[in-house]
Structures are given as C-alpha cells and as structure tokens.
Amino acid sequence: xxxxxxxxxxxxxxxxxxxxxxxxxxxxxxxxxxxxxxxxxxxxxxxxxxxxxxxxxxxxxxxxxxxxxxxxxxxxxxxxxxxxxxxxxxxxxxxxxxxxxxxxxxxxxxxxxxxxxxxxxxxxxxxxxxxxxxxxxxxxxxxxxxxxxxxxxxxxxxxxxxxxxxxxxxxxxxxxxxxxxxxxxxxxxxxxxxxxxxxxxxxxxxxxxxxxxxxxxxxxxxxxxxxxxxxxxxxxxxxxxxxxxxxxxxxxxxxxxxxxxxxxxxxxxxxxxxxxxxxxxxxxxxxxxxxxxxxx
Amino acid sequence: xxxxxxxxxxxxxxxxxxxxxxxxxxxxxxxxxxxxxxxxxxxxxxxxxxxxxxxxxxxxxxxxxxxxxxxxxxxxxxxxxxxxxxxxxxxxxxxxxxxxxxxxxxxxxxxxxxxxxxxxxxxxxxxxxxxxxxxxxxxxxxxxxxxxxxxxxxxxxxxxxxxxxxxxxxxxxxxxxxxxxxxxxxxxxxxxxxxxxxxxxxxxxxxxxxxxxxxxxxxxxxxxxxxxxxxx
Numbered sequence: 249x250x251x252x253x254x255x256x257x258x259x260x261x262x263x264x265x266x267x268x269x270x271x272x273x274x275x276x277x278x279x280x281x282x283x284x285x286x287x288x289x290x291x292x293x294x295x296x297x298x299x300x301x302x303x304x305x306x307x308x309x310x311x312x313x314x315x316x317x318x319x320x321x322x323x324x325x326x327x328x329x330x331x332x333x334x335x336x337x338x339x340x341x342x343x344x345x346x347x348x349x350x351x352x353x354x355x356x357x358x359x360x361x362x363x364x365x366x367x368x369x370x371x372x373x374x375x376x377x378x379x380x381x382x383x384x385x386x387x388x389x390x391x392x393x394x395x396x397x398x399x400x401x402x403x404x405x406x407x408x409x410x411x412x413x414x415x416x417x418x419x420x421x422x423x424x425x426x427x428x429x430x431x432x433x434x435x436x437x438x439x440x441x442x443x444x445x446x447x448x449x450x451x452x453x454x455x456x457x458x459x460x461x462x463x464x465x466x467x468x469x470x471x472x473x474x475x476x477x478x479x480x481x482x483x484x485x486x487x488x489x490x491x492x493x494x495x496x497x498x499x500x501x502x503x504x505x506x507x508x509x510x511x512x513x514x515x516x517x518x519x520x521x522x523x524x525x526x527x528x529x530x531x532x533x534x535x536x537x538x539x540x541x542x543x544x
Numbered sequence: 545x546x547x548x549x550x551x552x553x554x555x556x557x558x559x560x561x562x563x564x565x566x567x568x569x570x571x572x573x574x575x576x577x578x579x580x581x582x583x584x585x586x587x588x589x590x591x592x593x594x595x596x597x598x599x600x601x602x603x604x605x606x607x608x609x610x611x612x613x614x615x616x617x618x619x620x621x622x623x624x625x626x627x628x629x630x631x632x633x634x635x636x637x638x639x640x641x642x643x644x645x646x647x648x649x650x651x652x653x654x655x656x657x658x659x660x661x662x663x664x665x666x667x668x669x670x671x672x673x674x675x676x677x678x679x680x681x682x683x684x685x686x687x688x689x690x691x692x693x694x695x696x697x698x699x700x701x702x703x704x705x706x707x708x709x710x711x712x713x714x715x716x717x718x719x720x721x722x723x724x725x726x727x728x729x730x731x732x733x734x735x736x737x738x739x740x741x742x743x744x745x746x747x748x749x750x751x752x753x754x755x756x757x758x759x760x761x762x763x764x765x766x767x768x769x770x771x772x773x774x775x776x
Contacts, residue, residue, distance in 0.1 A: 268676060289676050291672060293704050294703075296703075298661075298696070298697040298700055299668065299701055299704055302664075302665025302669060303666075303668050303669035304669060305666050306665070306668060307670075307673040309604075309655075309669070309670050310600070310674050311673070314669075330665070337656045338656055338666070339647065
C-alpha cells in the first residue's frame with residue numbers, strides 16, 4: 249500500500265498545484281523525485297513530528313491542501329495535540345496518511361505499534377477515517393481524500409486481503425448473507441473473517457470506511473439477523489462499537505467488538521504472532537463469532 | 545465582514561480599552577507585556593488592516609502566546625478590526641473575545657491559540673504556504689513569550705526554519721524573564737545558533753522595535769527579542 253500511496257501522491261502533486269506533502273524523514277527517499285520537481289510543495293522537516301503536523305496546519309491556513317505522512321504512532325500519537333489544534337481548532341483541514349498500522353512491524357516493539365490511532369482520531373469531530381484492505385483500494389481513497397476539502401485519516405498497512413472489495417462511497421458491502429449475525433470486517437481483516445465464517449449462518453459485510461460509518465447500511469443488514477452485530481477491526485477492539493450502538497439506538501441489539509486487545513505484550517516476532525496473541529486468527533475469530541451467536 | 549465604523553484610535557487610547565475588559569485600572573503583566581510590540585506591529589509594520597483581511601498576499605500575524613490577550617484585543621479594536629463595544633463582554637459565553645483568541649470568532653485573528661508552542665510551527669507552515677503560492681512579499685510574524693520557548697515544538701521549528709533559510713518569517717519573543725529555567729546566553733543566541741538573524745531591543749521603545757522588526761537580514765529567518773519588565 250505504501251508504494252501505491254507514493255505513486256498516487258506523486259501524480260497528485262504533479263497534477264494539482266494546490267496540494268502539498270509534508271514528511272518527517274519516513275518515506276522521504278521515495279518522494280525525492282517529486283520533491284526535486286516541486287521543492288516548495290514537498291517538504292521534509294526531518295524527524296520532527298510535532299512540526300510535521302504544525303506545518304501542515306499552517307499550509308492549510310494559506311489555502312493549500314496538505315498531506316502529512318509518517319509512521320502511525322508518531323503521526324497520530326506523538327503529534328495528537330497538533331492534530332487537534334493545528335487543524336480542527338483553526339478550522340483547517342488536511343489529509344493524514346500513516347503506515348505501520350497496529351503491528352505491521354511487530355519486531356520493532358510497542359513504540360512502533362499504534363492500535364489506538366483510530367480511537368484517538370475518533371475523539372475529534374469531523375474526521376473521515378479510511379482503512380483500505382487492499383493496495384487497489386488505496387489510490388481511489390487517496391484521490392477522494394485529497395480532492396475533497398475535509399479532514400481525512402488514511403490508515404495504510406502491509407496487511408492485505410485477496411482483492412479490493414470497496415470503493416470510496418463508504419458503504420458496507422455485503423459479501424455473504426446469513427441470518428444469525430452481521431459480521432463487519434474492516435480493512436485488512438476481511439480475509440481472516442471470510443475464512444473464519446465458512447459454514448456459519450452469518451452475513452459478512454466489508455468496509456474500508458469507519459468514519460463516517462454506514463449506519464443506514466448496518467441497520468438494513470442487522471435487521472435481517474436479529475440485530476446481532478460483530479465488528480472485526482484491525483485496531484483497538486471496540487473502537488466502532490459506539491457507532492453501532494448509535495445506529496441501532498431504537499432497537500434492542502447485541503454488539504461484539506473484536507480487534508487488538510488492550511494489553512502490552514512486550515513481544516516481538518511477526519504480525520501473525522500478534523494476530524494469534526490478540527485472537528485475530530481465523531480459528532480464534534471463528535470461536536469468538538460462533539460463541540456470540542444466540543442458540544437457535 | 546463587519547468592521548468598526550468609528551474613527552481609528554491611537555496608542556494613548558489603549559489603557560482605556562484595556563480597562564473596559566478587565567474593569568481594573570491596574571492590568572495583569574501577561575496582558576500588558578505585549579502591548580507596545582503589538583501596537584508597533586499593527587501601527588507601523590504589518591501590511592494587514594480591516595479592509596484586506598481576506599487578501600491572500602497580506603502579512604500574517606500569529607499570536608502564539610494567546611494567554612493574556614487583552615492587549616491584543618485592545619490593539620485590534622483600536623485599529624478597527626471589530627467594534628470596541630465587544631470589549632465590554634470579554635470572556636462571556638456569547639462573546640467572540642475569549643481568554644484565548646479564536647480565529648473563527650473574531651476578525652483579524654489569524655490563529656486560535658491557548659496551548660503554548662503551536663504558533664511558531666504553524667507560522668513556519670504559513671510562511672511555506674505563502675511561498676509555494678507565489679506571495680514572496682507576504683511576511684509571517686509570530687509572537688511568542690520567553691517562557692513559551694520552553695515548549696519543544698518551538699525548537700523543531702527554530703531548527704528547521706534556520707536550516708532552510710525561511711527568510712519571510714519573523715519571530716518576536718517578548719522576554720519578561722518568566723521562563724522557569726531561563727535561557728543561558730540569551731534568547732537571541734538560541735536562534736542565532738540555527739542561522740537566524742537576531743536583534744534584541746527594549747520592548748517598550750517603539751522606534752527601536754520598528755527598526756528591529758523591519759530590518760531582517762536577507763536569506764535568513766529573523767527574530768526580535770523584545771525585553772520588557774520582569775514578570776515577577
């Protein structure tokens with residue numbers, strides 16, 4: 249996904265003089281060719297994430313459309329107050345694009361893991377959150393984000409499904425239909441969810457957009473399943489549980505939020521090892537999903 | 545945008561405007577330390593006024609040290625950015641004049657501030673954005689306090705602006721020696737180490753302030769350290 253992002257952003261910077269890219273060394277080498285063509289709009293501030301977001305906020309104040317890019321924990325967690333104040337409180341907008349996700353670089357340890365990024369962004373009003381599940385979803389989402397005028401968080405990962413399954417409209421895409429629950433697979437969790445639910449009588453719906461969440465689509469799909477909803481998100485478990493509750497406020501419903509657990513493992517290894525530890529393998533997901541279904 | 549219709553006021557009118565906000569003839573140090581710097585900026589330096597508020601080529605003034613904004617509001621009111629009547633309701637729920645300025649509420653305010661250490665990084669971005677869009681004559685001015693300089697985000701901005709020769713940026717540091725651990729060697733030296741041109745002047749001397757603010761060296765960002773009375 250990072251390669252797709254680099255190619256797409258390079259093209260956007262060439263096409264649209266209203267756009268700018270701010271970097272903090274991460275991915276700087278990949279953007280060097282376009283920086284040479286547009287040195288005033290491709291800015292590498294060095295390893296300074298507070299400044300990265302502050303500069304992007306300042307660019308927005310002058311009418312440019314900034315893209316700020318870094319590793320997820322440094323972009324969102326270290327510079328969170330800058331995101332809150334230098335964009336939102338200034339009535340300014342931009343596009344944040346992260347790599348690293350929850351534990352793409354598992355071996356690097358907790359410092360490089362950001363399972364809480366979406367939950368943090370979700371404390372701020374008005375942000376769109378896009379979580380592509382395949383490299384082919386990245387470029388349309390990127391162009392949609394940069395071409396708009398709101399604030400967008402685009403969360404890239406090295407994890408991926410077997411293909412693209414959604415565009416940019418933010419709608420839930422039903423891929424399987426059943427009667428006992430709707431399982432919402434977010435971004436790169438889809439492949440594991442499809443494997444986990446083989447033979448289960450559940451609806452599987454995919455989305456790459458969690459804010460704004462497709463509440464209307466969920467109401468429709470959940471209504472056919474007794475309003476039993478299971479979220480499978482590739483970041484902190486339960487991050488979208490509140491939007492499910494809001495969507496079904498007037499109907500008795502049951503919600504299970506699966507995702508990265510609130511535990512600091514102090515382990516390295518591979519992303520697959522961490523999937524195992526957080527109960528996000530197909531076998532573990534199947535056990536959790538089947539266990540949440542009411543007896544017939 | 546509605547602007548004041550009354551005649552513009554002068555420096556000698558500022559104490560009365562301050563009193564309308566505080567209800568007190570004796571004003572807080574945080575409110576008045578910046579008074580002369582702000583007056584000189586708006587009276588003699590900045591190419592911004594109520595009639596060109598939306599001109600993309602205007603100068604930008606970013607008040608990073610947003611606390612104690614009474615002097616800022618008094619100067620903006622005196623210069624006609626908004627009616628002086630608004631001063632009387634300072635800080636109320638319906639007033640656009642908060643205890644920290646809000647750019648979405650008050651004409652002439654370029655940034656919403658409050659949390660320290662945001663104005664200078666934002667100012668770097670503003671200066672870069674103006675340069676990228678072909679406004680080479682638009683200058684960006686940022687006012688910070690000497691205690692605010694403690695925030696590390698400022699030092700990311702100082703280092704980067706110096707290294708890249710961001711010559712359209714001017715920082716004014718109002719120094720009332722309120723930084724808890726001080727600045728050994730002086731504040732100017734901290735900037736000079738990163739290639740900034742520097743001037744340290746009496747923050748109450750209008751002629752000295754004007755001279756320092758309007759004589760940056762080419763090819764470098766510029767800092768003016770405006771020294772005022774000790775806070776304590």
